[in-house]
Amino acid sequence: MRVALALGLASLLTQAQTTNLTGHSTSKPAAVEYLYPEQVTVPAGKATTVTLHFRIAPGLHINSHTPREDELIPTTLSIPEGFGVRLEGVVYPPGTDFTLPLDPQTKLSVYSGEFNIKASIVATAGDHLVEARLRYQACDNNACMPPRTMTAAIDVLAK
Amino acid sequence: MKRNSLVLSTVLFILAVFAWAGWANFEYRKQARERLLAMTPQGEMVANPAGGAPQYVTPLQGKPAPQFTLEDLSGEKRSLASYKGKAVLINFWATWCAPCKIETPWLIELRNQYAAQGFEVLGISADDIDRGDAQKLSDEKKQIARFVQQMQMPYPVLIDGDSISQPYGGLDELPTSFFVDRNGVVVAAQLGLTSKEEIEANIRKALGVGK
Numbered sequence: 497m498r499v500a501l502a503l504g505l506a507s508l509l510t511q512a513q514t515t516n517l518t519g520h521s522t523s524k525p526a527a528v529e530y531l532y533p534e535q536v537t538v539p540a541g542k543a544t545t546v547t548l549h550f551r552i553a554p555g556l557h558i559n560s561h562t563p564r565e566d567e568l569i570p571t572t573l574s575i576p577e578g579f580g581v582r583l584e585g586v587v588y589p590p591g592t593d594f595t596l597p598l599d600p601q602t603k604l605s606v607y608s609g610e611f612n613i614k615a616s617i618v619a620t621a622g623d624h625l626v627e628a629r630l631r632y633q634a635c636d637n638n639a640c641m642p643p644r645t646m647t648a649a650i651d652v653l654a655k
Numbered sequence: 656m657k658r659n660s661l662v663l664s665t666v667l668f669i670l671a672v673f674a675w676a677g678w679a680n681f682e683y684r685k686q687a688r689e690r691l692l693a694m695t696p697q698g699e700m701v702a703n704p705a706g707g708a709p710q711y712v713t714p715l716q717g718k719p720a721p722q723f724t725l726e727d728l729s730g731e732k733r734s735l736a737s738y739k740g741k742a743v744l745i746n747f748w749a750t751w752c753a754p755c756k757i758e759t760p761w762l763i764e765l766r767n768q769y770a771a772q773g774f775e776v777l778g779i780s781a782d783d784i785d786r787g788d789a790q791k792l793s794d795e796k797k798q799i800a801r802f803v804q805q806m807q808m809p810y811p812v813l814i815d816g817d818s819i820s821q822p823y824g825g826l827d828e829l830p831t832s833f834f835v836d837r838n839g840v841v842v843a844a845q846l847g848l849t850s851k852e853e854i855e856a857n858i859r860k861a862l863g864v865g866k
Contacts, residue, residue, distance in 0.1 A: 567750040567798060598848065599757045633751055639828035639847030640752040642781070 527556050527634035530648035540621035540654040543584050548613045557606040558632040560591025564605050569633035569643045573613050580624040581652050587614040597637055619654035626650045698824050711846035720835045721822035725813035728800050742774045742861035745833040747816050749781045750802040752829045754848040759806045761851040765858055766810055772862055778808055781816035781826055834861040
């Protein structure tokens with residue numbers, strides 16, 4: 497019986513190992529990195545503000561949450577459903593004015609270096625590993641990278 | 656004793672299966688990555704022998720430009736092949752690309768200057784388009800059309816540039832341009848914003864005229 501169970505488990509795990517996995521890694525390092533917190537403790541069922549810290553790679557900037565032109569892609573935070581944690585509200589930092597060297601007349605509203613986003617969350621009781629999503633679009637002085645969505649993994653303990 | 660041997664053998668067998676599965680998975684991923692890289696010509700920035708900013712060198716240089724057919728904003732299909740006999744600048748851009756906005760007026764001036772010599776620009780938008788949602792697609796096309804009108808682009812503008820990005824190096828950055836001569840061969844490429852002078856020099860190379 498034990499042998500049969502062990503063989504069955506082995507075959508299942510083998511299938512998992514050899515399953516074609518989609519997804520690919522990009523060849524360049526990410527423009528934005530999530531720093532901390534990795535874990536927060538909040539009262540269950542009550543809105544609590546959590547400050548999320550991010551860092552943008554040197555030489556790059558991303559649009560703020562309120563870019564000055566409609567076609568520019570804003571930085572936005574979201575939490576998908578199904579994690580037991582609801583995003584009630586978000587306070588984004590103000591952008592700083594930035595101009596490209598070859599177009600000093602046009603002011604962009606951007607983040608660069610390190611920045612924080614204050615997220616007001618409500619969690620049901622329990623331990624939730626949340627994958628918050630940050631959508632952004634990064635550029636340097638001469639070129640822009642396509643919009644990306646990164647994941648910020650946060651362990652939310654709600655008591 | 657016999658039972659212990661059986662259990663031990665089973666455990667060793669399971670571990671051997673795990674090890675094989677892990678190795679097989681690693682090899683599969685490695686080969687898949689190599690196949691993908693082989694299909695996506697990766698360019699690189701190299702030092703400029705004449706000094707100044709580094710230059711972008713594409714593996715497509717000296718090779719036929721990968722063929723494509725894309726729709727313009729009115730839904731009409733346009734193929735690169737139909738421009739054979741003309742020098743073409745294939746310019747990938749997007750509405751969210753601020754450096755592209757700086758470059759576009761230069762492209763318009765140069766296109767108007769060299770059109771009579773058989774030169775054309777194909778402006779390929781790399782903006783995301785959602786073909787599965789008719790309303791979204793319509794809104795996205797309107798946004799691109801607004802940009803085209805604002806910039807007063809006189810040349811063909813094609814959409815869904817992402818769908819042909821792989822043979823052109825993956826479009827990691829915008830703007831990206833490929834200069835194609837009258838025989839359909841890539842003679843130069845540019846990654847990011849450079850200068851009007853550099854663009855003009857590459858146009859002249861594509862036309863086969865002197866500096």
